Amino acid sequence: MIIKCPYCGPRDVIEFIYQGDATRTRPEPASDDRAAWNAYVYDRTNPSGSHSEYWLHSGGCRQHLLVTRDVSTHAISSVVFARDAAVSAKSGELA
Numbered sequence: 739m740i741i742k743c744p745y746c747g748p749r750d751v752i753e754f755i756y757q758g759d760a761t762r763t764r765p766e767p768a769s770d771d772r773a774a775w776n777a778y779v780y781d782r783t784n785p786s787g788s789h790s791e792y793w794l795h796s797g798g799c800r801q802h803l804l805v806t807r808d809v810s811t812h813a814i815s816s817v818v819f820a821r822d823a824a825v826s827a828k829s830g831e832l833a
């Protein structure tokens with residue numbers, strides 16, 4: 739699988755480390771809602787089709803990336819810096 743890093747260009751997946759599902763929402767740190775924390779820590783889905791994931795380019799620029807990948811075909815439709823996606827999400831834009 740080839741991931742096109744926005745900084746380094748197309749690179750083999752061996753240079754990257756999967757960092758997890760990018761669709762989960764972490765509860766507020768001060769929250770004592772045990773059900774929400776339990777769901778955040780332990781509940782996982784097994785999606786089919788397009789999925790948003792975090793990847794770390796550990797063998798390159800060491801940037802965290804937000805990758806949209808079809809988990810059935812491994813076709814990647816989008817790669818952006820995770821920090822840019824977070825800023826866009828905070829400002830109300832969809833990443």
Ligand SMILES: [Zn+2]
Pocket residue numbers: 743744745746747795798799800801
């Ligand atoms: Zn890179």
